[in-house]
Amino acid sequence: METGRHRPHGLGSAGLGLHVLLCSSLLLNAVFFTRHFLRASPTTTTPRLGDDGLSWALQAAREAEAVAAADCSGHGSVFLDGVAGEDGKPGCECNSCFSGPDCSVRTRNCTADADSGNPLFLEPYWMRHAAASAVVFSGWHRMSYTTTDGRFHSVELDRHIRRLHRAVGNAVVDDKYLVYGSGSAQLINALVYALSPEGNAASPPASVVATVPYYPVYKSQTVMFDGREYRWAGSTATWANNGSRNSTKDFIEFVTSPNNPDSALRKPVLAGSSAIVDRAYYWPHLTHIPAPADEDVMLFTTSKLSGHAGSRFGWALVRDENVAKRAIFYTEQSIMGASRDTQLRILKILKVILANLHSKEDIFAFGYDVMRSRWRRLNAVVSRSSRISLQKIQPQYCTYFKRTKEPSPAYAWVKCEWEEDVDCYETLLAAGIISRSGTLNEAGARYTRVSLLKTQDDFDVLLERITDFVDAEKHSRAPAGSSSI
Amino acid sequence: METGRHRPHGLGSAGLGLHVLLCSSLLLNAVFFTRHFLRASPTTTTPRLGDDGLSWALQAAREAEAVAAADCSGHGSVFLDGVAGEDGKPGCECNSCFSGPDCSVRTRNCTADADSGNPLFLEPYWMRHAAASAVVFSGWHRMSYTTTDGRFHSVELDRHIRRLHRAVGNAVVDDKYLVYGSGSAQLINALVYALSPEGNAASPPASVVATVPYYPVYKSQTVMFDGREYRWAGSTATWANNGSRNSTKDFIEFVTSPNNPDSALRKPVLAGSSAIVDRAYYWPHLTHIPAPADEDVMLFTTSKLSGHAGSRFGWALVRDENVAKRAIFYTEQSIMGASRDTQLRILKILKVILANLHSKEDIFAFGYDVMRSRWRRLNAVVSRSSRISLQKIQPQYCTYFKRTKEPSPAYAWVKCEWEEDVDCYETLLAAGIISRSGTLNEAGARYTRVSLLKTQDDFDVLLERITDFVDAEKHSRAPAGSSSI
Known part of the structure; x- marks a missing residue:
């Protein structure tokens, strides 16, 4: 304003115009310059504001992007916690059958490893949704044992899990309690515990069974924990033809639907048993959804929903309050609840999934x-x-x-x-x-x-x-x- | 260069100087302008570069900083996964005895809650080290079941845990195996399992004991899991005066050193027993360190080291290979390893701790x-x-x-x-x-x-x-x- 009102000396009208333009331009530069250089400094403990208004999160954002920008030829990735090489930096982790510093070398006559159910078919989806699915953890994020339910469950995550089931139509959630676990793997034994007779020497142990072909972890985990209140009792075929209906009341039957390994939709075989219905694969990318599942006890996991197997997060939907309480007690006693870090990350992942349902980015x-x-x-x-x-x-x-x-x-x-x-x-x-x-x-x-x-x-x-x-x-x-x- | 070499027409020398200055300034404007506005757009799937060179991580960084910037009067915090209010945003979560939207209202005659061992005394440390301790998770970070050891353990985290013990001098690590758990809580039963007789009907169950006053979870967890290979057998006092040395060989003795609740440094009481020495509090902010601990089986946790209780991360140092293998088998069967999200976050936390040892920011x-x-x-x-x-x-x-x-x-x-x-x-x-x-x-x-x-x-x-x-x-x-x- 000052510049415009006082006419400068010794310049004609062309010079004046130039002068005004120059001053405006210099002023604009000064603004940009200030914003550009007063950014967070990684080494100071009181970071200043940067161009994007960023301060303390800037360094971490740069680190993550620098790591992600590495060239692994489309056959591998670099991760922030990759093994540091001689230069102190993590290198490419190559997909099977690829090697070399940038994963560009294809192994000749490579053996195909089709063993594990590692859900990496969804990795490209998350790379496409990089901005929306990223999360920044502050150093002080949720240090406390307790979170928003006063115990170990995130209330927002609970809401989003229920929203997702309603939107997809794959499970009835309104009359169910939610139990979080460190993967649905943990909830296998948590639910066996919850459905077994309560520490009572008078009750015989429950018989844990499944129908062939079944997911082997039901057996291996039950055998490993080997609690006095239950016992692995093999295939349902041994018991289904037993004839005696009464004998079924102490069974805990695992049902996987769709089944792992053969993808068949299944129902419990033993009438009157307590069924744990593992719905890990009951999502529309892996099966058709005939109707919302509504069993008394159902298991889900992010592994097969979003592909986040490494996060170790699963949940159970449980109709009976006492069974839910016992399963929650189990997760609290054993691990004091699923990692709050993972709960935040999965919340973000579910938000992205929900925001894109029925769009071209579904x-x-x-x-x-x-x-x-x-x-x-x-x-x-x-x-x-x-x-x-x-x-x-x-x-x-x-x-x-x-x-x-x-x-x-x-x-x-x-x-x-x-x-x-x-x-x-x-x-x-x-x-x-x-x-x-x-x-x-x-x-x-x-x-x-x-x-x-x-x-x-x-x-x-x-x-x-x-x-x-x-x-x-x-x-x-x-x-x-x-x-x- | 062009501008300097070709003399412009119709301007005197003062005008020429202005012209050069203006052109330079406008050019600089253009550069700044381009960098300023070609930043990542949260809604595009192919983000562009921002001022700080940021693209996909920018949105998450802004979200985290916006949340952290909320004013909770120094008596509370806002977290990214806080319960959303009517405006869709998380509000302040107030410390005990404070309330109101900004936690500025002090509760009169408030009851002091000194129950839990929630290690929030370290929260201000992480707020002071905000830039160094933040971590950005990409949506595709470690989706796989397996990580850098080919199983479920981060190799870099292993290295940093060992470095920290060596630098602090609180544990001998060179002849030990590392076992990760979802909190040291999980490793309590993992080690009871690992030290119990292997599924052999001929062996009597191991007796799990501790010396009064002991941490109650040793008992409550052992009773809950109730495996056939072990049994809670109460206080060591019952057995120490037994006289028979031979009778001690089937004991698994929990020793907490420094002890929870009384802070005393302790040693096993029953000669010849398998001791699990819980070293959760054996860090220099909570006790003096007379010498590096070197027991056969030791437990540690981030809860009492860095204050990250909500992350649920602990580790055991185990001398015997077979015991370590059995404990790892337990964590793999039960939860398929500690959350890889948490492993990345704790790696960053340990890096900050290590970088500041013996400095004024120790x-x-x-x-x-x-x-x-x-x-x-x-x-x-x-x-x-x-x-x-x-x-x-x-x-x-x-x-x-x-x-x-x-x-x-x-x-x-x-x-x-x-x-x-x-x-x-x-x-x-x-x-x-x-x-x-x-x-x-x-x-x-x-x-x-x-x-x-x-x-x-x-x-x-x-x-x-x-x-x-x-x-x-x-x-x-x-x-x-x-x-x-």
Whole structure:
């Protein structure tokens, strides 16, 4: 203002215009300059404001972006807590079958590892939603034992879990209590504890059972904890034909629906038993959703919902108050509740999922596309084989997508059909494929589980090995009955 | 360069100088302008670079800083996952005895809650080290089940835990295996499992014991899990005088050193037993360090080291390979390893602690100052009382500070001295102080534990209530033997 009102000496009108422009320009520079350099300094304990208005969070944001910007050729990632190399910095962690400092070297004739249910097929989704899904933890975030429910459960996370179930239509939540665990894995034993007779020497221990083929951890965990109030009692088949209805009342039956390994929707087999229905895979990217699940005790996990297996977060929906209280008591006694760090991170993840439902960025649409494509490609190859076969899954109407959905299962449940292939795991291993033997599910060695959930690199290598295996059939042995043709 | 070499037309030398200056200035404007406005947009999926070179992490950094900037009058905090109010935003969570939207209203005659061992005395330290201790989680951070050791343990975190023990001199780590747990709480049962006879019907169950006064969770957790391979067998006093040395070989003895509740350094009592030595409080802000601890099985936790109780992270140092393997198997079967989110966060916290050791920003010097001051002030008041007394702690030489250290215990172990005060917990409660009854430690109702670890607000209110209580003694009753004076 001062500049405009006092006419400068010794300059014509062109000079005046220039002068005003120059002053404005210099002033603007000064503003930008100030904002640019008065940013947070990583070494001071009282950071100043930066260009983006950032102070203490700036250094961490830069570190995270610098790490994420590393070039791993699309076949690996760098993580903030990666093992530091000689330069003190973490390097690329390469996907299976890739190596080298930037993961650009493809391993020749690499064995396909299709063992674990590692849900990395969703990693690209989170890279696409980088800005919305990032979270900054301050050093003082939730240091306390207690959080917003006065105990160990985040109230906002509880609300968002319920919102998600309502929006997806995969579970009835209104009449259920929520129990958090360090993964749904922890809740397996928490619920066995909660459903077993309370410390009472007069009651016989509950019998923990499941139907073949079942998820092996139900057995291995129950055997490991080996509490006096329960005992692993094997397959439901032993008991279902027992005839005596009364004998079922002390059973705790694990039901996985859709089932791991074969993706079938299942119901409890033993009438009158306490059922723990594991709904880990009951999301629209991995199965059709016929109706909201409404069992008394249901298990869910972020591993198969959002792909966050490493976070170790799962939850149970429990109808009965006393069962819920006992399960919560278990998680409090054993770990004093699921990590509050993880609860914050998962809250952010659920917010992103909710904000994008039924949009073109819907995580279920994304995941379904990936998994359907993998299933189609695998079937196209295996359909040429007489040596191995896959489980049959029909297209079904899905209430979430409001249309018929093609199969998009998490696993291929492979059967070896040739008589001499008595150990299907070994048969595939000889073909360069690591699977998970059906003996672990009590389904016998004729079956083996092949994971389809992993990275695209993993799937691509798997498909190569399977293709080679099927192509080699005609040289291996003609199947029985066709040898004379 | 162009501008300087080609002389512009129609301007004198003053005008030329202005012109050059203007052009430079406008160019600089353009540079700043571009950098300022081409920053990450929260709504785009392909964020652009911002002023600070930030893209996808910017939105999260802003959210975290906006939340942290809220005014809670120094008597509360806002957290990212706080319960959303009507405006959709989380509000202040006030310290005990404060309320109102900005925590500015002090509750009159507020009851002092000195129950839990919530280590919030360290919260101000992390606020002072905001920039260094913040961590940004990308949406795709460590989605995998496996991390840098090929299983569930971060290799960098392992290295930093060992570095810290070596630098502090509080534990010998070189011949030990590391086992992570979801808090040291989880490792209590993991180690009971690991030290119990392996599933062998021929072996009698191990007897799990501790010396009075002991941390109650050893008992409550052992009773809850109730595995067939072990059994809670009460106080060591029952067995120490047994006479038979051979009978001790099946004991698993919990030893807390410094002890919770009374801060005494302790050793196992039963010769030949398997001892689990809980070293949660063996850090220089809470005790003197006479020498590095070197027991076969030791427990540590971030709760009492850095104050991060809500993160749920603890570790065991284990000498025997088979015991370590069994404990790791337990954590893998039960929760598939401690949250990888928490492992990253704790890595950052340990880096900050390590970088500041023996500097003026040393966390142990900070914590020691706070806790010593609290103990001094409490003692000054209680020394005027004949009704209650505190445990006696002598100043001792500390190898970490390289000087004699005054007492700075986590808890006051209060004894009610008057005959009629048979329940010390009730006596303090009547005086407006919530403590934790010594009956829980099997020490009897004459004793009660008062926590000194909480926020400064908590301590200040506690000291007020204790002062009122001691001041009121002369009106309550003259102590026995002095009634005639």
